[in-house]
Amino acid sequence: MKLLDWLAYKAKRWRVQLASTILHNIPIYQSATKGLIAPGFNCYSCPLATGACPIGTIQHFITVRETPLYTIGVLGAIGSVVGRMPCGFICPFGFFQDLLYRIKTPKISVSNKFGWFKYVVLVVLVLIIPYITLEPWFCKLCPIGALEAGIPWVIIDSGIRAAVRFMFFIKLFILFSFIAAMILIKRPFCRFFCPLGAIYSLFNRVSLVKMEVDDSLCSYCDICQDVCPMDLRIYDDPNSEQCIRCFECVKACPTGAISVKIRDSVTVPILERSRI
DSSP states (O other): HHHHHIIIIIOOOHHHHHHHHHHTTTTGGGGHHSSBBOSSOOOTTTTTTSSSHHHHHHHHHHTTTTOOOOHHHHHHHHHHHHHHTTHHHHHHHHHHHHHHHHOOOOOOOOOOTTTTTHIIIIIIIIIHHHHSSSSHHHHHHOHHHHHIIIIIHHHHHHHHHHTTHHHHHHHHHHHHHHHHHHHHSSHHHHTTTHHHHHHTTTTTSSSSSSEEOOOOTTOOOOHHHOOOOTTOTTOOOTTTTTOOOHHHHHHHOTOEEEEEEEESSSOGGGGGGGGO
């Protein structure tokens, strides 16, 4: 409970994200942890990666016609407790998007009504096409893989550099298209394309940790949307599948209308803004 209190009101989220990004990529631990599922989106092939990408692992087992029980279990356990919170605090690629959006440029607001597309990516590109073709097609196109593995390996390994083909440049085009979008739009990959976010989002309405809005206190000022990395108005749907439980709205709410709740219980007193 004290951890939730700290995350909701006192933590500098970027520091948690930075620490998580470092922990996802410390080569000294690779031999001991490379087989563990990373809770955030981080490419297994990155030279520094300490864990396995959950989406890459799912595709691998699909292509060899086995069920990824371990990966499903890990993601299910995390999601059932905190929902999509890993996207808000520990995903390295989410952190990358937050940093890019801080660049001072005119911004574009895009409706979350297109959030359903990430489920299409999950079902079609992560599950169906790899099952049919026996190849991990999401990994082939993944912008995270291009950023964390493709570019570094081409730079440091002459053999890989000599083997570069047209598909690598397609992957680079996808990456730089997303980078341009990330500067202009709040977390476009997370909101519309991320299959890992799609999996975690399935748990938002049933997870142990939930969000709550007191309508009697809410002034509908939309400060919550201004600070939200996913461009949400939390009062519309406190446990939306798009919510990444980053708690920025909790910290920013001027009336203390937004709080964190433990499922099937009253709001936890230490998590009420009015008590802080």
